[in-house]
Amino acid sequence: xxxxxxxxxxxxxPGGSLRLSCAATGFTFYNYAMSWVRQTPGKGLEWVSAIxxxxxxxxxxxxxxxxxxxxxxxxKNTLYxxxxxxxxxxxxxxxxxKIGLRSSPYDFDYWGQGxxxxxSS
Amino acid sequence: xxxMTQTPLSSPVTLGQPASIxxxxxxxxxxxxxxxxxxxxxxxxxxxxxxxxxxxSNRFSGVPDRFSGSGAGTDFTLTISRVxxxxxxxxxxxxxxQFPQYTFGQGTKLEIK
Numbered sequence: 351x352x353x354x355x356x357x358x359x360x361x362x363x364p365g366g367s368l369r370l371s372c373a374a375t376g377f378t379f380y381n382y383a384m385s386w387v388r389q390t391p392g393k394g395l396e397w398v399s400a401i402x403x404x405x406x407x408x409x410x411x412x413x414x415x416x417x418x419x420x421x422x423x424x425x426k427n428t429l430y431x432x433x434x435x436x437x438x439x440x441x442x443x444x445x446x447x448k449i450g451l452r453s454s455p456y457d458f459d460y461w462g463q464g465x466x467x468x469x470s471s
Numbered sequence: 472x473x474x475m476t477q478t479p480l481s482s483p484v485t486l487g488q489p490a491s492i493x494x495x496x497x498x499x500x501x502x503x504x505x506x507x508x509x510x511x512x513x514x515x516x517x518x519x520x521x522x523x524x525x526x527x528s529n530r531f532s533g534v535p536d537r538f539s540g541s542g543a544g545t546d547f548t549l550t551i552s553r554v555x556x557x558x559x560x561x562x563x564x565x566x567x568x569q570f571p572q573y574t575f576g577q578g579t580k581l582e583i584k
Contacts, residue, residue, distance in 0.1 A: 454567075457522065
């Protein structure tokens with residue numbers, strides 16, 4: 351059974367930093383691209399970042415480029431999101447999602463439960 | 472970016488009756504590989520999103536056959552043939568044509584009358 355478990359969310363002041371983690375089980379982690387997606391009541395679902403399975407290629411939404419860094423440790427089956435220069439509008443529930451099912455290489459087939467980040471003074 | 476527009480934003484439905492949600496994209500979702508990467512997600516209250524339908528009309532593992540997807544190009548529809556109480560939640564369309572620059576619809580809230 352595929353499971354994705356996010357952690358690391360919390361309360362941060364504007365300008366601060368935080369690292370989110372996503373522990374993956376139930377599939378061969380190093381074979382799949384992974385992504386972070388966030389959700390706010392006002393803006394709905396927003397794709398944040400993605401990383402390729404093995405060559406380390408990374409991709410970012412314009413809203414987080416230069417402030418967030420996605421990475422993965424395939425030996426630990428864990429995905430990370432290092433966030434810095436945080437702003438109030440980064441407040442959201444952050445989900446990690448597995449990318450790719452056998453017949454559709456680009457779709458999110460599994461999502462974690464999410465972790466809440468609140469940025470406020 | 473491809474803009475995804477859903478209608479309606481709220482859909483009150485009677486149990487046992489059909490429901491449908493529309494999604495329109497600002498450009499064609501046909502990928503250069505010939506596939507159309509339009510998917511539908513369900514988010515039940517207090518839960519993360521869950522994949523229902525991928526590539527327009529393919530049901531994901533474990534999804535009941537009362538859910539179906541249709542459409543082509545820029546216009547797509549999610550249909551629930553007979554709504555059950557467990558179907559309450561918010562439904563999102565999502566495009567993956569511009570992988571990894573995914574975009575989502577605003578969401579349609581399905582509620583029981």
